[in-house]
Amino acid sequence: MSSDAALRADALGKRFGRRENWALRDCSFRLPTGRVCAVVGPNGAGKSTLLALAAGLTAPTEGSVTVLGTTPAAARPRVGFVAQDKPLYPQLTVAETLRMGADLNPEHWDAAVAEEVVAGGDLNPKARIRSLSGGQRTRVALALAVGKRPELLLLDEPMADLDPLARHELMGTLMAQAAQYGTTIVMSSHVVAELEDSCDHLLLVGGGRIRLAGEIDELLAAHLRVAGAADATGLGAHTVVESKVTGRQLTALIRPAGPLSGEWRAFAPSLDELILAHLRNPGAPALPERSAA
Numbered sequence: 001m002s003s004d005a006a007l008r009a010d011a012l013g014k015r016f017g018r019r020e021n022w023a024l025r026d027c028s029f030r031l032p033t034g035r036v037c038a039v040v041g042p043n044g045a046g047k048s049t050l051l052a053l054a055a056g057l058t059a060p061t062e063g064s065v066t067v068l069g070t071t072p073a074a075a076r077p078r079v080g081f082v083a084q085d086k087p088l089y090p091q092l093t094v095a096e097t098l099r100m101g102a103d104l105n106p107e108h109w110d111a112a113v114a115e116e117v118v119a120g121g122d123l124n125p126k127a128r129i130r131s132l133s134g135g136q137r138t139r140v141a142l143a144l145a146v147g148k149r150p151e152l153l154l155l156d157e158p159m160a161d162l163d164p165l166a167r168h169e170l171m172g173t174l175m176a177q178a179a180q181y182g183t184t185i186v187m188s189s190h191v192v193a194e195l196e197d198s199c200d201h202l203l204l205v206g207g208g209r210i211r212l213a214g215e216i217d218e219l220l221a222a223h224l225r226v227a228g229a230a231d232a233t234g235l236g237a238h239t240v241v242e243s244k245v246t247g248r249q250l251t252a253l254i255r256p257a258g259p260l261s262g263e264w265r266a267f268a269p270s271l272d273e274l275i276l277a278h279l280r281n282p283g284a285p286a287l288p289e290r291s292a293a
């Protein structure tokens with residue numbers, strides 16, 4: 001396997017407590033550098049656990065995670081992480097928080113981008129963090145993470161408490177960073193529409209397992225939405241992710257294993273349809289990334 005992976009998991013597992021409470025189990029995937037990767041999955045699927053393992057905040061119970069070719073701890077100076085609860089020092093002001101970011105990253109602090117992120121929200125630099133709204137805090141947390149000019153940005157639901165304009169603006173800032181510096185971005189979200197235009201790679205996590213992993217274009221190309229008469233035959237030769245009968249029509253999302261019989265009409269699925277079909281059918285066979293299989 002080549003070494004140009006920003007993030008790589010090998011049989012990665014994390015269990016909380018002594019009992020069989022596996023938050024993640026047997027996860028293997030490889031995310032090449034320079035990608036913008038969406039991490040998607042239902043509540044409790046293991047997305048935050050995966051990001052926390054990559055950030056080195058928690059250790060694997062089994063398997064390993066490699067970040068920028070090394071351990072998460074060794075990679076930390078090159079990684080920006082925004083946790084779901086956006087931890088910041090409540091007693092500091094916005095300006096003091098950014099100064100702390102500069103002091104902690106003397107070699108590569110990008111004051112201009114950090115200030116741009118904060119300025120976009122009209123934040124008073126003298127305001128204390130504890131006086132900010134949830135969305136304003138998110139802005140400061142993103143400013144700290146982006147200002148670090150990291151090679152890898154790990155963002156746990158970064159857009160969840162931002163208004164639509166702020167989402168649009170900050171997503172633009174993140175994409176500009178990715179384009180200008182080749183930053184790899186790994187971003188969990190529940191809003192597929194927000195990911196569709198910006199992400200080129202997908203990790204779909206369900207029940208602590210990786211259900212889909214790979215380039216979004218390739219994953220879409222590996223699936224078909226098909227429609228036919230309810231008694232049409234021949235789908236059994238393919239992997240059926242989801243099928244539904246409405247009146248006399250059967251529609252399905254499949255991974256074709258070869259040509260379809262003439263009884264079926266086939267369409268390219270949207271990313272939304274692909275993700276929803278897998279989320280609705282946790283028992284459907286997973287499609288691990290080919291290179292990690």
Ligand SMILES: Nc1ncnc2c1ncn2[C@@H]1O[C@H](COP(=O)(O)OP(=O)(O)OP(=O)(O)O)[C@@H](O)[C@H]1O
Pocket residue numbers: 016017021022023041042043044045046047048049050
């Ligand atoms: N510190 C912890 N102690 C015990 N169990 C935990 C802990 N953190 C997470 N878990 C469990 O691990 C599983 C995965 O949680 P995780 O927070 O990674 O999910 P998630 O996909 O990020 O969910 P959400 O979309 O709701 O944020 C859940 O069953 C959760 O209860």
